[in-house]
Amino acid sequence: MFGHNFKCALKTLFKNKVLLFWTFAFPIILGTLFHMAFQDIESNETLDVIDIAIVENESWKENKILSHVFDELEGDLFSITYGSEEEAIALLNDHKISGYLILSDTLKVVVKENGIDQTVLKFVVEEITETEEIMKQIAFRNPMKEESFYQNLYSMIGQIQNENKVELVDISNQNLSYTMIEFYTLIAMTCLYGGMLGLYVVNQNLANQSHNGKRIAVSPTPKWKVILSSALAGYVVQLVGIALLFLYTTFVLHVDYGNDILKVIFLTLMGCFAGLSMGIMIATLFKVSENTKTGIIIAFTMLCCFLSGMMGITMKYLIDKNIPILNLINPASMITDGFYALYYYDTFSRYYFDLMSLFLFSLLMILLSIRSLRRQKYDSI
């Protein structure tokens, strides 16, 4: 009987197009959209060469030091256009440059608006002009000036700054791509959407939900056999869906799940189980129509995914930082955090904690379902 029902449930599930769309196709479509929209975000956030202009007036031509310094910076930090002040203003108004420099008595920076490029420009100009200040300060402390003093001083400062450096050692983790979180929430969403499969198959067995259920209720088969075999069929379909999504995201979208593939698989199995048990719980506990139950699953899943960062990656961090309890009971966040831990951290304690939380969540869901299904009998319906 177990095998027979399992087979039937599997067949019904694979024939339900709407369910298959939400659990198979939708995550893949969404993943593709994420990939297309987010693939350039992080590279856009690095500091690019900044377009600036320099007004080439008499004072600029005379000041050899400044023109030499900016020649050195050309290409690395700045892309410089030289011209008259009118040309510079026109470029600025057309958003072709971030700002321009004009030298009269002092060096002045003109920008159109606030921004990071403008701040960097200001910063670099300050740094360049402060060498003059440094020379003054040192000269002040050396009253004995020979003729070549200033020339020597300039090269001395350069030498000190180049040779005698306090070294900055970058110890940050290489896996810092935060858009990965989007894909992890996508996996979490798919796991929880699997609840719809659980819901659908269990509904087929409930006397108050379908004609099928009524017939099954009067049959002599024990209820646990029917429910368990149906749930197992749901789980199998769910695993097929998530396996497709994994293959697609890994090989086509190049999502990085970290190096420990076994742990990734284990987390996914647990995540799917959590989604399925949640679906069964909603199917058995709520005495409402199937559409409403599906609505509850979708709304709950979307809320969980929202809190775990699907609609804005910082959301998960904000919750973790301010209301951590919310994400400790949120299954989508447990799954997302598990993947995040595998991707970003070298240690596994966080991963195991997430895994354990998922297990507890599933257990709770199943206990609730058993409690509401036990001894459910109808004299008439």
Place this chain on the structure above:
Amino acid sequence: MTVFKAYLKVLNKNKALVILYTVLLIFFASFNMKTNSVGTFVAEKPNVLIVNQDENRGITKSLIQYITQNSTIVRVKENDSSINDALFYRDVSYIIYLPHHFRNDFLSGKNPKIEVKSTGDYNASLASMMLERYLKVATTYREVEKDEASLVKMIEETLDHQVDIEMTSKLDSNQLMKARDFYNFSNYSLLAGCVFVICFIVASFKDENIRKRTMVSSLDMKKYNQQLLFANGLFALTLWFLYVLLSFILVGKSILDFHGLLFLFNSFVFMVVALTFGLLIGNLVQNKEAIGGIVNVVALGSSFLCGAFVPMEWLPDFVLKIAHIFPSYYYISNNHFISSLEYFELSWSFVMNIGMLLLFGVLFILITNIISKRK
């Protein structure tokens, strides 16, 4: 008014969805609510975290002070995992670990290593430039000044030196950006809201039994269609009005000028397109269960690809090329154009985009007519 009343009845059943989209919109729009001053230049401040393992005095104190003045210091729990999380989620762009005995080692002429963690983005680059600048000035002066107090004073005097900076635009670009992002996001809400509700209701009216019953009734079909169109139009208009109202509440006075008017006009045209599109899908699809899937794919797809969620300038070129086939692209392009306007001016591209939107609308109506005639 029977049809109209029936329409409202079906709508009432779907109010949860409309509320959901609206709440989402408010949330996203109110997400980036920083204000900035207008007219004077304000330097960007990167988010920095300093983990100081040294005593907070002398040169160490001065270094921390300098960084603090020029950046936003973020406070997180002092454990590795909180700090690492903050870096990953970009709460902090740059973390500076000042080692034990930094002050002593530095003053005695050694060059202590400073460990840093960086997200590698422009904020991190700026923070790194800041730290390097301080250290450069400090190492230079260390060669000529041995007394710590004077050394600190010299460094601070030099770093205090500010360049003369002038800002030409008096435009409140921050507020306009916010308005732009709000209207860009409304691409999703308007499209999803209009298409879903209209589809759902049209599909309800197209239900086999109901359609047959309506057909045998004495109701004039022309009137029936008119009422249905009127009701749909009214719904779309209400939705649009709600979002416009919200934009004025959220973004406020800075768009109470021609910017606001243009945003309003542009979104109105887009609303009309969304309405015609909803009617088209409603006529194409009979299966109510499929509507949710179609709406999500269409609304999310065009929103992601046309720059409703991610700014257009950050999208790869090939994505923007694909985006040309969606009306959303022209709507969002116009939003970008409006937000960069300093004074009222209708450029050719703005008019062209409006034309394209209207063209889409006409196209959708034509296809709808062809389909419904065939049936």
